[in-house]
Amino acid sequence: MLNDLEKKRYSRQIRLFGEDGQAKLKKAGAFIAGAGGLGSVISIYMAAAGFGKIRIVDCDSVELSNLNRQVLHWSDDVGRSKARSAKDTLEGINPEIEVEALEETISKENIDQLLSGCSLIMDAMDNFSTRYILNKAALQKKIPLFHGAICGYQGQATTVIPGKTACLRCTFPRAPPVTTFPALGSTCGVIGSIQVTEAVKYVLGFGGLLENRLMLWDGLSCSMDEVACMRNPGCQDCSALIGDANYKQEMSK
């Protein structure tokens, strides 16, 4: 149920998907992995849209060189922990929701605990080794993973629905080399916004998702393209789950 303030706050969304839809967002718990460029856009739009619970995790502190793209953090936040800064900004945007901000490094050991109570995983990481941890956790818990990544003017996004689509490892079997990537804040804006739109549609249960589709954004030519992804039967991450009867059944649908 929405209170009167919430009905007012979300009135333009309620025009889109009704109070029932808004109540579904209120019930949803999102785990946001990273409070950097993508994490800023994702968390700000999720908070503003009224996702009822947001848990955002980042182990770093705010640096001056982050501010061109990490709009969660402001000049006065330089030197503070990104988690703390994120919590302040998000609560300022929307005091109706529950924001948990944790100063943690995501690992195989702590991912289960970090995800407890969350039904959506938002990928806002800057490396594939952690993305593979998120991918495995999504597969094990059978919750969706909304992938996004950027470099300079370019970005990519896809939505992993365990039991239904290719997993992240099917599409990207190996991690690309880690480099210091150039980044334009507005590229994070494009890709993070796509990820949030996907999460909204998933929770509401309508619209077409980026299922088995890798969306490619090129800001330099201002073009969007997409390629199809397919489950790799030999995938090291999701093929282990094929023995699971439910998974097999869902895959054959």
Add this chain to the structure above:
Amino acid sequence: MKIAMPDGSRKEMTVSVARIDEILKELNINPVEVVVAKNGKIVPEEETASCADELKIVRIVHGG
């Protein structure tokens, strides 16, 4: 075979049939940095492509 390169440029390659990893080697592209779509679908690099196929080589981005 028509090839869309990661930088958006286009190339025409005259091979009857070749493995994707061989094509990448020929083009001097590190396979770890890209995924390759054949006729719009991402395929493993062990897969082959023939002259009628269109390849799109996509540079993977990893930043956030």
